[in-house]
Amino acid sequence: MFSFGRNCLKFRTSYFRRNVSNENLSFCQKSFDLSALSDPFGDNSPKMHAFYQTRKVVPFLFQINASQTQFHVLFTPFSFNSHYSTRAPSRSYRRRARKRLLKSCKPALDQAQFQLAISQLPPRFAPEELCNVIASQVNPLVCLELFHWASQQPRFRHDVSTFHVTIKKLGAAKMYQEMDDIVNQLLAVPSIGSEVLFNTIIYYFTEARKLTRAVNVFKHMKSRRNLNCCFRPSIKTYNILFAALLGRGNNSYINHVYMETIRCLFRQMVNDGVKPDIFSLNSMIKGYVLSLHVNDALRIFHQMGVVYDCQPNSLTYDYLIHGLCAQGRTNNAKELCYEMKSKGFIPNSKSYNSLINSLAIGGDIEEAVNYLWEMTDKQRSADFITYRTVLDEICRRGTNQEAMGFLKELQEKDLVDGHAYRKLLYVLEDDYGNSVN
Known part of the structure; x- marks a missing residue:
């Protein structure tokens, strides 16, 4: 049989060559189907085919001419003794697989419900009548199809009510892609819009974590030149954006970059003449505390009653106590805790835990234990x-x-x-x- 010697094959850019008398080695790369390829080694075991299918190996077929005898040898870049991969799929792969699964499981339109909804409309219906029919529907796909069907009817134009009810239905069903298409149609009509409608759009975009789209809608509201227009952003608009930038629960998106955005948004709100409320001021204090700018949080705290005519509540003190304890400023935290209790507020569990830990680490064990017993008396859990x-x-x-x-x-x-x-x-x-x- 033909045998290979040591260093008999030398790799070049596109071929293999061996100059030996009576033996000619030529390389021929062909495109073929793995399922149609017979086993060159005479082993048609399913293990070999499973290896090709799982590893997605693209083999190379070499044709060897030796003493006028031709036979094929299959070379693969992997060893035949390789094991299956036990590595977990990446997060991006799982995200793509989930999107494909959701797209494949998308429900179909119920034609019976759609035709029944159309039958409830008069021949020449008004936007108010269409709004009532869409609001009475439970299936969001029927609502979307009704909206598109009404757009094709002659002498009919959508108004604020029909856009609003359709966007609410789609946003509540988390059909954000379909809602985005409706929003694009809305923004293309400059004369249609209201503060409540745009606030609803911004809210659902922030729920979907599409902050860029939410900011674009906010800029669309501010682009109106008429200050008396009902499209102008209100305090509710700014509060929705503050809550979105600060995140929710354990998924906090706050950092130095986001805090700079929140600071600019707050400054723009004040310059536009929108008076901040307690939620806006607490959002600023919370953002400064989470981004470790406690002095800026204290500055907002001292300006609440003097500049903004807004008194702090229990959340204001809780944020500040936690931030001061995180920086080791235990004495300032105790002063705020005393002031908080003198106004009738009770610190929450997070404030008590932060204060007790800070006192204990500082060596004041007796006072830490006293705060612990006080915490239990106030029905707060450590x-x-x-x-x-x-x-x-x-x-x-x-x-x-x-x-x-x-x-x-x-x-x-x-x-x-x-x-x-x-x-x-x-x-x-x-x-x-x-x-x-």
């Missing part, structure tokens, strides 16, 4: 980190028995359940050994 921080600081003093007594007191007052008690006990044993016993 988290596991707060209990652990207090226990660690007590043990660092060298009084491990005091820490165990404090832990048992927490259990007796039903402040920690059995699972939390065991976790705290294990933490003390791991950190300080058997001395806690």
Whole structure:
């Protein structure tokens, strides 16, 4: 049989060559179907075909002429002993797969409901009548089809009511792509629009995290030259944008870049003569605290009653207490907490936890424990980190028995359940050994 020697093949840019007497090696790359290719090694096992299908190998077919004998050898860039990939799919791949799945599972239009909705309209219907029929529909696809069908009718023009009800139906159903098409039709007509309609559009765009589209609609509202026009942005418009830029829950989008955008938006609101309310001012304070600009947050706090004629509420103090404790300014946080309680407000759990942790880390264990008991009396719950921080600081003093007594007191007052008690006990044993016993 024909055998290859060492270094018999030398790779060139487009071919393989071997200059040996009585032997001629030529390369021939062909395009072929893997399913139609017979096994060149005489092994038609399904494992080999599964390897090609999963790895998506594009093999190269070499034709070897040796002593007037021709046979084919299949070369692949992978080893035949390769295992299947166990790597998890990437996030972008999962996102694309989910979009394809949602597009394939898109519901079809119910023709019976659509025809029934059309039968409820008179021959020459007005926009108010179409608005009532669309509002009575449950299926958003029927609402969308009714809107498009009415656009094709002679002597009919959509007004604010029909655009508004259709956009609300599509936004509530999270059909944002279809809603975007309706919005483009709306923006193409300069004479149609209202503050409530544009606020609804901005709200649903921010729900879909399409902030660029929301800002474009906001700019469309500000482009109106007539100051008395009903299209001008109001305080509700700015509050929707503030809430969108600050994010929701644990998915906070706030950072230095977003905070600069919020600052410019707030300055533009004041310059346009729109008076900020408590939500706008709290949004600014929250943004400054999350972006670690606590001094700017305090500046807004001191200007609330003097400049903006708006008194702070409990959320205002909670944001500031948390921000001051995060920077280690415990004394200022205690002063704000005292001022807050003197006005009849009760700090929330986050403010109490931040204050207790800051006091405990600063070495003021007695005051931290006093705030902890006050917190429980006010029906506020402490988290596991707060209990652990207090226990660690007590043990660092060298009084491990005091820490165990404090832990048992927490259990007796039903402040920690059995699972939390065991976790705290294990933490003390791991950190300080058997001395806690």
